[in-house]
Amino acid sequence: MAQVIRPPKLYDVCIIGSGAAGGTAAKILAEGGLNVVMLEAGPPLDPARDYKEHFWPYDLEHRGAGVGGKLRGLLNTEFLAPNGAWEIDGEPYISAPGSTFRWFRSRIVGGRTNHWGRIALRLAPVDFKSRSTDGVGDDWPITYQEIAPYYDKVESYIGVFGTKENIASAPDGVFLPPPKPRCTEILVKKTCDEMGILCVPSRMAILTKALNGRPACHYCAQCGRGCITGSNFSSSQVMIPPAQKTGRFTLITNAMAREIIAGKDGKAEAVSYIDKSTRTEKRVKARAFIVAASACESARLLLNSRSSLFPDGLANSSGVVGRYLTDSVGSSGTGYFPQLEKMPPHNHDGIGGMHMYIPWWKFDRKNEFLRGYHIEFYGGRFMPGVGDFDDLCEQYEGYGASLKQKCRAMYGTVIGFEGRGEMIPNERSYCEIDPDLVDQWGIPVLRFHWQWGDNEIRMARDMQETFRSIIATAGGTYLTKANPEGGSRPYGITDGGVIIHELGTVRMGNNPKTSALNKYCQAYDVKNLFVTDGACFVTNPDKNPTLTILALSWRASEYLLDQAKKGNL
């Protein structure tokens, strides 16, 4: 290791990852007076250059489908904010035989907050007490009351719209006013009212009023492309800038963390990383470390940080690192609603995402499965894109004037429903270091094991029944053929990882034998090491995790700051 360059500088804190958790930590710690360095595995982000906001499909010669049409039908079309992908050249991962796991990674400043759906839901009080409530899984080491002040802080700072609804499964927050509903949403709301299903304004991290120097949304429906005005939440535009403003923040891009080095005293003392632009290995030293590389990437880094003191990986004396991997239960269905054919052409864009949603509404009764799910829905007269007419062409076939007329008539008349439910951790779903394969930087890669449990399959069945009944009640036609039994995806349940809510791989808990972190995201084995991203979750409730990641990282960072001031690190 003679060539390793060692910068002499000793930072107070080194943060690995610039997404939701890393960005929040950077803001809190730098504003709190600490010298912070951040490693990001991807390049810097320049919204004016990188975002495709307000482009038309025909402004790009591939119309969004990418070279060779390879992105056709995928989430990451050319219009999506840059550098988020299911596969990264030279950085593979493996699904073990019999498992299918998909891993969406973003290599860019801001990480996946550039790409996320901006859905910002609080966990409910009951979500922290799973075992106490139904005897399965584990309770969190914190309660809703402990995290609620941090939800308040996060919402007040980043801006989340919504309405006070007083629903037990979906706690209210500090809300900006919601946008007016679209025609499709009024239709679904009316139907849900008839059926006794709750349907309320959604809660999204998008500004409906100017806040903290950021202008309000201009309603172009393109949040996923990245917002040049910064009117939605991303770490790169909302968390990193205030950290940079302090003058105590150093951002190192194209820096892929390989290993955290522990000293003889058992404390972490440096991160060894690959400088991708020169393919050389470098080190950065700090007094404390925040691992925030995303749930699975954080687990990978700890598992790859082996030493004689930590033979099973850093902070892994419990053996739980990589275990308890979960994703949301996903199942979807689409319906054709003939009444929407009568809608006159109008601007249907709105925010980039849903204005209304269906929170978990059956919390007050016994169901055929434990826990719950919510339903997101979308559709209507959005900007057309490649692949949008595949289903219609498949259904009506033919060609010529009649096909063209059918496309015209059907445009905007389909509403899609997406169930998002809680998965209970199981022993067959985890990630580990593959014994054979390294990535192009020489870093051993992850191998995923994945299996849904029966509870998740029953939940997916219930989702399908709900979609079908909502569509039928509204007088629509159900277009989805979700295979009822057998196959790898019964009731249309998604493959693991597809919902991009992977959590739990470095979980917190009160018992150091069964958890890696205490309730402040601090490693039991290594007290100057914190893991503040989705890895620390104990359960994966039906709430999109980003808001909770922000709150947990904010809370852990305040704790770290306090400990640093007391000289305890």
Place this chain on the structure above:
Amino acid sequence: MFSVSGKSVFPRSVTRRDILKSLTMGVMAGSVLRVIPAQAAEYAHHLVQSEKASAAGGYTPKFFSPHHYKTLQALCQAIIPPDDHSGGAVEAGAPEFIDLLTSENKDYQLKLGGGLMWLDSACGDRYGKTYLDCSPEQQKQILDLIAYRKNAKIDLSLSQGVEFFAFLRNLTADGFFTSEIGIKDLQYIGNTYLKDFPGCPPVTGA
């Protein structure tokens, strides 16, 4: 048809970066400048269109042979023809879009390159001519056969043609409905800057 002369509100030297900057500032600066983003966006479109127009006259296919490209154009136009609402797939640039993607994708080259060869062979077997040389009635006859999956169940020899046509139909719909005339045909309204979102217009039945 794509001339921008006289329409531009910006000098020619304006870069995309300047436009994007003005988009940002327009929204932040409040009502006085709110008109600018729309003009900037429009200008960006015209830039792209004028670039396309200069190349459109003599388009040289990147993948398909001249004969196969002509066949591709004929099929695209048959799938989405001009009508009293709008032009057809050829006017929308669908064949160029499909040729570009095919030139970059081996799988597309097999499906479409092979598919066009299949079509000419099938027309040869049936009518003794290539597809392009067939009469309009003969062309309609063969398309009516390969445009529906049920026909392949009756006559197995059609199944490759049915697969080819289904694939081409999807790509033609892509090419048409992501073009300027296709988007206008659908009467999509949006991709703009609004101060407030108006919600659903009042209409009975929705």
